[in-house]
Amino acid sequence: MTETLTLRALNRATLARQLLLERADVPVPEAVERLCGLQAQEPKPPFLGLWTRLEGFEVADLLGAVRDRALVRATMMRGTLHLMSAPDYLALRAPLQPILNGGLRVLGNRAEGLDLDKVLPAARALLNEKPRTFNEIRALLQEEFPEVNDRALGFAVRMCLPLVMVPTEDRWGFPRTSEFTLAESWLGDAPAPAPADSPDALVLRYLAAFGPASAADAQEWSGFAKLGEVLERLRPQLRVFSDEKGRELFDLPDAPQPDEDTPAPARFLPEFDNLVLAHADRTRIIAAEHRPSLTTKNLRVRSTFLWDGFAAGLWEMERKRKVATLRLLPFGKLTKRALNELTAEGERLLRFAEPDAAEHVVTTAEA
Template sequence: MTETLTLRAINRATLARQMLLAREETSVAESTARLCGLQAQEPKPPFLGLWTRIKGFQAEDLHTALDERKVARATMMRGTLHLMAAPDYLSLRSPLQPVLDAGLKVLGPRAKGLNVEQVLPVARGLLQESPRTFNEMRSLLQAEFPEVNERALGFAVRMCLPLVMVPTQDRWGFPRNAAFTLAETWLGEAPSPDSPSALDNLVVRYLAAFGPASAADAQAWSGLPALSGVLDRLRPRLRVFSDERGRELFDLPDAPRPDEATPAPARFLPEFDSLVLAHSDRRRVISDEHRPGLTTKNLRVRATFLWDGFAAGTWETERKRKTATLRLRPFAPLPRAALKELSAEAETLLAFTDPDAADLHVTTEPG
C-alpha cells in the first residue's frame, strides 16, 4: 500500500533538501550543487539565498567561487538565469535545450528573417574572440544580419548557445550589463551531449533538491513537458508516495524525510527563490490563498519569509543614509514569538546586506 505523506511532512522534507531546517557548514559550490542551482534573475538574490542556508556565509565566499569558476551564472531552467555549480551546468544544460529553443516563440513577429543556424556560428566566432556584453553582441550581429531584429538576434544567442556570465568585482558579482562568454571557454569543457541518461539525471537531481515531487512538479521546475515517462522509467529506482489529495509523488530512497514535527526556524528567502517556484503544487511552502500575492504585476517574485516552515509574508529593505530598514508584511497576524524570532533574524540579515549601516531597524506593516 502506498504511504501517504501529509502536507507538513512534504514541507519538512523539502526544507531539509533546501538547507532551511538549519544552516549547514558547507562550501558555496557544494551547496549550489545540492540545491540544484539558485534562481539568479538578478545578481543579489543568490548571495541572500546562500546566506540563509550556509553557516557563516560571507559575500566574499561567492565572489571567490565565481572567480575560481566553481560556480557560474547562466541561463538554465525555464529559460531563466540561475547560479549553478560548474559540473551541473555542463551536465544539465543539454537536456534543457528544448525548453530554450521553445523560448524563441516569445519573439513573435520580431523573429522575421531569423535563421538560428546561420546566426549561431557567427555569434560563436565573436565570443571566441572575446567575452561580449549583449549590447555589443546585438550591434555586431546586426551588422552581419541587417534585416533581422537586433533583439531577436541577441535572444537567439542567449537561448541557443551555452553561455556563462563573466563575474566582476561589483558588490553583488555582476554589473547590469555583464559580459558573456562560451561555457567551454570559461569552464574548460563543452556541455555534455544530449542522451536519455542526461534527462534521467536531470530528474534525479531535481528530486534530490526538491522532492518528494510529482511529474507536474518536475515539469514546472524544468519547463520540460511530459516528464511522466521519465519518472516511469526511473520508478524501479525510486520511492513512491501519495499526498493527501491522492497525487503520486516520487522520491529518492535515501533522501531525507524528517518527521513532520521537526522544528523549522524563521528564514528569509530572497526574490525569485527557487523554493517558491520549483513545484506545480506549491502548497508545501505557500498556501493557495497567499500565492497570488507572491508575484507583482510585472512578474517579479517577491522576497518571502518562512515561519514554521511556510511562507508567512513578504519583506523588503530600504536604505536611507546610514539607516537600513527591513519591513515585514505578514499575510496574517503573527504570534508574538514569531515576530520576536523573525525580528532577530532580520537584524542579522541587515547586518549582512548593509554592513556599513549605523542603525538597523525592523518594522512590521500590513501586507
C-alpha cells in the same frame, strides 16, 4: 500500500533538501549543487539565499567560487539565469536545450528572417574573439544580419548557445554591463555541454533538491512536458508516495524524510527563490490563497519569510542614508514569539546585506 505524506511531512522534507531546517556548514559550491542551483535574474538574491542557508556565509565565499569558476551564472531552467555548479551546468545544460529552443516562440513576428544555422556560428565566432556584453553582440550581429530584429538576434544567442557570465569586481559580482563568454572557453579543459537525448539526470537532480514531487511539479520547475513518462521509466529506482490530495509523488530512496514535527526556524527567502517556484502545487510552502501575492504585475517574484516552515508573509528592504530597514508584510497576525524571532533574524540579515549602515531596523506592517 503507498505511504501517504501529510502536508507538514512534505514541508519538512523540502526544507531539509533546501538547507532551511538548520544552516549547513558546507562549501558554497557543494551547497549550490545540493540546491540544484539558485535562480539569479538579479545578482544579489543568491547571496541572500545562501546567507539564510549556510553557517557563517560571507559575500566573498560566493564571489570566490564564481571567480574560481567552480560556479557559473548562466541561462538554465525555464530560460532564466541561474547560479549553478560547473559540473551541474555541464551535465544539465544539454538536456534543457529543447526547452530553450522552444522559448524562441515568444519572439513571434520578430523572428522573421532569423536563421539559426547562420546566426549561431556568427555569434560563436564573435565570442571566440573575446567576452562581450549583449549590447555588443546584438550590434555586431545586426551589422551582419541587418534584416533581422536585433532583439531576436540577441535572444536567440542567449537561449541557444551555452554561455556564462563573466564576473567583475562589483560588490555582487555581476553588474548590468556584465560580459558573456562561451562555456567551453570559461571552463577551460572541461567539455562543452554535449547533446543529450534524455532528461533523466535532470529529473533525478530535481528530486534530490525538491522531492518528494509529482510529474507536474518537475515539469513546472524544468519546463519539460511529459515528464510522467520519464518518471515511469525511473520508477524502479525511486520511492513512491502519495499526498493528502491523492497525487503520486516520487523521491530518491535515500533522501531525507524528517519527522513532520521537526522544528523549522524563522527564515528569510530572497526574491526569485527557487523554494517558492519549484512545484506546481506549492501548498507545501505557501497557502493557495497567498500564492497570487508572490508575483508582481511585471513578474517579479517577491521576497518571503518562513515561520514554522511555511510562508507567513513578504518582506522588503530599503536603505536611506545610514539607516537600513527591513519591513515585514505578514499574511496574518504573528504571535509574539514569531515576531521576536523574525525580528532578530531580520536584524542579522540587515547587518549582512548592509554592513556599513549605522542603524538596522525591522518594522512590521499591520496584517
